Amino acid sequence: MIARSPVSLPVHVVVAPDKFKGSLTAVQVAERVAAGLRTGFAAALPGVGAHALRVTTVPVADGGEGTVDAAVAAGWRAVTTTAAGPTGAPVAATWAREPGGEAALVELAQASGLDRLPGGAREPMAATSRGTGELVRAALDDGAREVVLAVGGSACTDGGAGLLTALGARLLDADGHDVPDGGGALARLHRVDLAGLDPRVREVRWTLAADVDNPLLGDRGAAAVFGPQKGADPGQVAALDAALARFADALAAAGAPDAREEPGAGAAGGTGLVALGLLGARRRPGVEVVLDLVRWPERAAGADLVVTGEGSFDEQSLGGKTPVGVARAAAALGAPVIVLSGRRTLPEERWRAAGFADARALTDVEADAARCIAGAGPLLEGLARVLGTELAAAVA
Template sequence: MKVLIAMDSFKGSISSEDGSRAIALGIRDVYSDAEIIALPLADGGEGTVEALVKATGGKSIKKEVTGPLKEKIDAVYGILGDKKTAVIEVAAACGLPLVPSDKRNPAVATTYGVGELIRDAIDKGCREFVIGLGGSATNDAGVGMLQALGFIFLNSYNEEVGLGGQELSNIRKIDLSSVIPELKDCTFKVACDVNNPLYGPKGAAHIFGPQKGATAEMIKELDKGLENFAQIVLQELGRDIQNIVGAGAAGGLGAAFAGFLHAHLQSGIELVLEIIEMEQNMQGVDFVITGEGKMDGQTSMGKAPLGVAQLAKKHEIPVLAMAGCITEETAILNELGITSYFSIVNAPMTLEEAMDSTVTSENLRTTTKQIFRLIQSVK
């Protein structure tokens, strides 16, 4: 019996690694000599650094950077096992959870710390980057990040603009003379699962601004700033950053990565599966086990378990999925590659009880054991 376990974390409950360990115990309760491959999983968002570092035998790096409100914070990024690839979640340096709810203000929040993380990784020898977008508190079109990398943005008085989304309207010129030279040797792969343009009704400010603390009036001003920035970039550099698919991701960081750092924006789960060599690890596997805390309609729209299931379907490998919560919408997953899915909650309990890490671990083990007892009986 050979089984590949590729679990996402059960957010707020159990990590991908601990969940995989519990499932492995359940398999070995039935097949003591089973060959088990466990690959930590993420979809490009929270947990991506941890999953990729563990999957490749890399290491985590802690670095003091400028936080979203210009305060000093400690942020963590990863260097993969090849020692030349850095993996960075932008939320580690400019994420919404870093800002108290009463202080959220995308007009002043900056992505400067993201640039500092990139610069630190370059100093450590990295030239390839995997970037997870999402969860930012910012709306500065990545200008803060670019400033940390040596890009200079000038106003009508030929003075450098400050930090934050409110400064975008003041940009009139772009000076590339101080950009750190190593950037030309760097490649960026960016996990981006939204397709919003930079500005306009479906742009960064209008769609994501409210959750970041923007008022209706602020959204109008931020949107004008994004439009001005796009026009200046087109005028000065000849690059159309407005119409890049995903330009509006993470407050416009998508535009900065694609337009200034020549990044390739792609599906988060596809990028992660490529890096951890998921397809190669499926060779000769009898079953694939995947899952996440909640499986619903969102799972069918490109989240981690679906990416795993679609690869397995290509190789005609049965896929078992487990989750703490399963909704009626989950049925569509049977058509998309998941053979069978199971809720691991086995008794009436409160949400708090269900999310207790010890309970989740035991429920994963018990559910897995019962599934493999059935498999054993029909083999």
Template sequence: MNIVIVPDSFKECLSAKAVAANISIGILQVFPKATLVEIPISDGGEGMLESIAYGIEVKLVTVEVMDPLMRNIEAQYGILKDKKTAVIEMAKASGLELLKEEEKNPMITSTYGTGQLIKDALDKGCTKIIIGIGGTATNDGGAGMVKALGARLLDSKEKLIKEGGGYLNELHTIDMSNFDERILQCELVVACDVRNPLTGKNGASLVYGKQKGGKTKDLEQLDANLTHYAKCIDATLGIAVANIPGAGAAGGTGAALLAFLKGKLSTGIELMMETLQLEEHIKNADLVITAEGKIDGQTLHGKTIAGVAKLAQKQHVPVIVITGNIDDNIEEIYTMGVCAVHAIVNKPMNLSEAIAQAPNLIQQCAKNIMGTIAPFARN
């Protein structure tokens, strides 16, 4: 039996690579002679760099940058073997995973470190940048990123505004005179897993602000600040970003990548599948197993499971999904070629217990799936 294993990470629990390894362990307990191909994948968020480095040749570069709270850290990005293409995972410098729970606060977190990674790639001669913008701790509209690239965001007294989404309402003038124009000569491809606009009820702040640590009372202010920010961008650059699908990705960084850096938004999972040549692996498979930490209504729109399922359906290969949690409204996923969805939790337990036991739970779930298939496969 030929099985392709294509999981995303279980956020704040296991990397995609670790999920794939544990699925394999469970499969081999039932089918010890199965041919397994592990392809850890990401939809553009955390794990993107690891996924690409696992699948193709990449030189990893380590840079000292600022984390979301403007503390010095080391972050990595990759350069492909053509020596001209950089792969940047925004979460490495500006990710939610870099902060403790009590440190999460989109009013003050910044994307400055992401801008430093981009600048380093330009310094090393890269002329194409693939940047994945999921998993961030920020809601600053990419303001920190463009500051790191030389833009000056000034208040009414011509002083630089502070870092974080909570200070965007103080923006009065955008000075582009020292902006690093090398980025405008660079092909910038943005791997984006959401289609949210920058502002409004479906925008960055009101939809994602809370999971970044935003207090309920702050979310309306963050949205209003991004609305003001969008007006300043339009006045300076002549680009109306507020309602562009995807502009709200990564706390509004999608808007800055479009307006300041002239990037092109691409569906993250489709870009990753193409880069890793996933369809070639699926063509000869008997079964595809994909996985993600949670399945909900968003899974159907640009997320890993939906992307993998559609590709497998094209090749007439059945798909089984393993997940940590099954939410409501997932019925449509069965029209995409998914045969079954299995949650790993096998008895009552709280989230911390499930996270602690995740490797064993994934192994046992994969083993049970293969046990169900075994009588039919052998016949």
């Protein structure tokens, strides 16, 4: 239950959720929660409730899939283009342009993500980040002077080699031939030629939106930690780690800053290596970057309550995922934060210690997980309707 509050009418609620992966986009989650809040609040305060509740929807993301959608929902311009997917087959990918500003947002998952693999078949040795580089080039062609690279959800472990070649660099073997795409092929790399690198990449400001702080190599590196998620077996993990080391050596020999030990160099299959080194990017937590993109301080001003959420509220959530990022931002407003999720595995003492006033899940009202996924929209709206009723009782 929501504690009785000294807040007077009208009440301002900010709804700032991430997606429920496999069920609802962040925009759809926000719409369902807003609709339920309004219905429950109005029913509890007939004749008054419809005008006494202000709901501001601010869909967000943690820097992975859905980051472009969150920016577009906040007014950024969506630009869809054809780019190479993780296996090289063309895909329609969207990046975003800041309205009236200099920034472009490139979400790696749009072109190089796991969800872009044909048939979902993992390609740990051959998957490439080339398409992400093509999106960056499109943003530069559009006049961007700042590039935000959001790197969650990658399918590749190529150290950002594909991204680099799409921007004009060449990766050559001992015979002077171009090395094929993919992390596995980097085992044949002899030399990196930066002579043809697009000069604009050194003129723009770069931000790497990445939550992970893994270095490039070793037990905490890109291949060891994230390779198995992308389909790599133990032998392939070892081969990819060695290939990434070879790539890092070649980049350093070509005069690029050596970032292999930098926190975040292992992000997105090692794409952080190129971003933090050659491109000189500044790494920031993904959700913080997204909150800036969606103008959080302006849109959340005066909030009496913040509702956030994601598909699974679990231990990983506390490592910098959307709910925790939103809770930290809401703390500056003095507003309590409630999490609505598909499922919740965190014990109450854990989520309360993280700063949440309440946490509710679809599985609280529907124990069958498959039904929760299939009926996530109506179930979520019903959960929010109860919350709206309680909110009305607390402020009346």
